[in-house]
Amino acid sequence: MISYPPLSILNLPSTIFCSLNLTKLCIYVDSLDDCLYLLDGHLKQLTTFIVQINYIGNNLSIIHNTDDLFNLKSFSLTCYNITNEYDNRVIPLFHCMKNLEKLTLYIRLENRSTFVDDTHLHKKILMHMSQLHTFTFSISTMIEFNDSFHLLVDNDIQQTFTNIGYYQTTSTVNYCRESKAICHVFSLPFTFNRLEMITNRFPTIIFHHVTYLQVFDKVQFKHKFFNRIAKAFPLLKYFTISSKLLSLIDFNKYEYDYIQSCPIIQFSHLISLNMMVQNPYYIEQFLLNTKTHLPRLIELKLSYSHLKNVTKNFIRDATRHNSGNIKRLTFCDTCDFPTKFSHYFPFLNTVSYITSTR
Template sequence: MGIINEEFDILLQDNIFTNTLNLISRSSTDDDICSIDNRILDRFCIDILPKIHHNVKYLILEPTSMERILLVSNYPNLTSLKLFNFEEHIALNYFTDKSIFQHIFKYQITELILENNDNYDYEEGIISSKEYNKNVYIPILTLFKNLQSLSIVGSSMLSYPPLSILNLPLNIFCSLNLTKLCIYVNSLDDCLYLLDGHLKQLTTFIVQIKNIHNNLSIIHNTDDLFNLECFSLTCYNLTNAYDNRVIPLFRRMKNLKKLTLYIRLANRSTFVDGTHLHKEILMHMSQLHTFTFYISSIIPYNDSFQLLVDNDIQQTFTNIGYYQTSCTVNYYRASKAICHVFSLPFTFDRLEMITNRFPTIIFHHVTYLQVFDKVQFKYKFFIRIAKAFPLLKYFTISSGLLSLIDFNKYEDDYIQSYPIIQFPHLISLNMMVENPYYIEQFLLNTKTHLPRLTELKLSYSHLKNVTKNFTRDATRHNCANIKQLIFCDECDYLTHFLHYFPVLDTVSYIKTIR
């Protein structure tokens, strides 16, 4: 504790430290680490916070320590609050008029950031979303009267329930103070509702939309959004409403200075390229100085279609003066083609429908990747993936192909000459495919190293085959840390199956292979 005390004494002399406190306790199963954390928290609450509470303007907390820290003082100058691992029960317990922190939340907090750790209940669907609106979104909008900046973001690939305006009382989301909003909504209608004049001072709007549909459920205001200077739209699900609904929204943003767009388009007649972006978006935004984008477009084609290649698409960006871009065109099915276009450097954390052909660049921010192709992915492809996506955490391999090799001969010495592929950050691997070759490739420790893999999605019969009925030592190492198994078929729960996964918590099933 002597070293810890000395560090605190130094920190107390630092003005920056007294303005912003990052008080996040580490969670660990190690009793020694936990006891040290508790002693640190004791020291903060007993010796440090009472001395500096009047200087604290920004608190970064987590739920386990939030109440104790906020009870130390009334923090008269606290205006910004960030909560990690936020869950529904926090709102139910603290974001109410009866909250013990009402005096802080109601009038002092002008900036609220919630890193959400709730998982959306897909079985419950909209019912869960309705409850979440009632228990989380309404209390936040009702209690925090002076918010100027509100950000609610997810902490993992599992999405928390989105905001659905249709499930809220009319005019609940109105504010004359809010200038920045970062939020996840259920539909484009919810996004349009927020831009209907309910947030008149909004200058920055960062929105992730679950679904963008063509059907219009309500009539929206179409006035220009003169105050909006920064807009970011992200939609991971495929949409066919881009031309009819998204482009008209962009046309309302006359004074936009910064635009970020991540969208996946289906059933268009042509690819989105530089010419399209200039004509439909850029030429209508005279103040725009930053355009960051990723757009994939899937189109049908036949024998009369003029096949385009990467250079054809790239030239359209050169023609409009956009040189920091990249693209790739793939004809991945007999009658389907996909084109990916994006700005450089690539700043998004997700990529889908990547085939054997992708640009030779490093995707430093991508943590989720889904690959698909009409030909089998070979060993060298996965070597490229490991190098191109160094921070990959979630990896999905999609293919309906059966094995192109004799699987019974594909033993761990089949490719001994190749180096072991390293995926140091991978925690979730989805291999619900017809081809057991990929399971062999990833589970053999002579081919792939997966030190952090905790979730595995695949066919039980394939897993049983590759592990030789859960007796194979060469696949045991990459299975050692798996906590969750998700199968698309029935399993027989043999005793040695359970012993093969020493830290296994849950086994579940999904109905379809995807």
């Protein structure tokens, strides 16, 4: 994961990013306009451009001359923050890359009227790149729907790819709370190291490269789901659970009835766990050593009150093992630091607070 801030180069002197010899560039920039600035005649010999963009906004007041990108053969665009400017700004950029041979795209979309499927990709991208032979992508689309919306299922999206002979893909459609639906489409094998907004329904494949995963529940996740996550994402390091659901399980019954009935889940590489949720069941699930084994966990993000309750005011032995190596704690509520706190987390060196769970 990138730990340094993105570059904002749009307002810098034009001579700073200018070269007649550079053929390959890998860079992390703040906005799409920074990316377009670099392609605006400053790097005329560029053949390979790998860019991660912090956000894709709608700054249409800036005019870029990207009409001539004939030398560009390989382009990779990654943007983790969700955007609604894909159709207005990203697609026109692709249309300038007529000689592109390799395209990589990771993007998350919202506020579209339809999901991105093969018909869209074929008409808006593939038809404009006659030299393209490799297209690697992960695209998620979140839309709002009403009673008149024709509900699609996974096979509907998958069939559209099969119809044009694009077989090495998979897709999933999930209908969530608040009349929202999200569709994931991606090429296989999945080569990206990040995947977000996954529910309890995701493809039955192994994601060998994913180290960062975000899931959100439309129904409460159970032990079986997390066991499947551990097997499907064997190299997972950063795990975020998003939820607005309250617990549907009584802790006393949960501990008595289920501890002995389920196998212990092994997350061998997990170092950071974000559980800023209203549901303390998930904290119980991960900290209880009879449910989950977290040998490398060093960072927790969660509610202090939930942590205090689950650890029984920091004296519970069953949750001590998975907490023993914690170095960083981030809370979304106030903390009173009881006397047993430091003994429960002997390696703790950082405690911080955030005001938002997003």
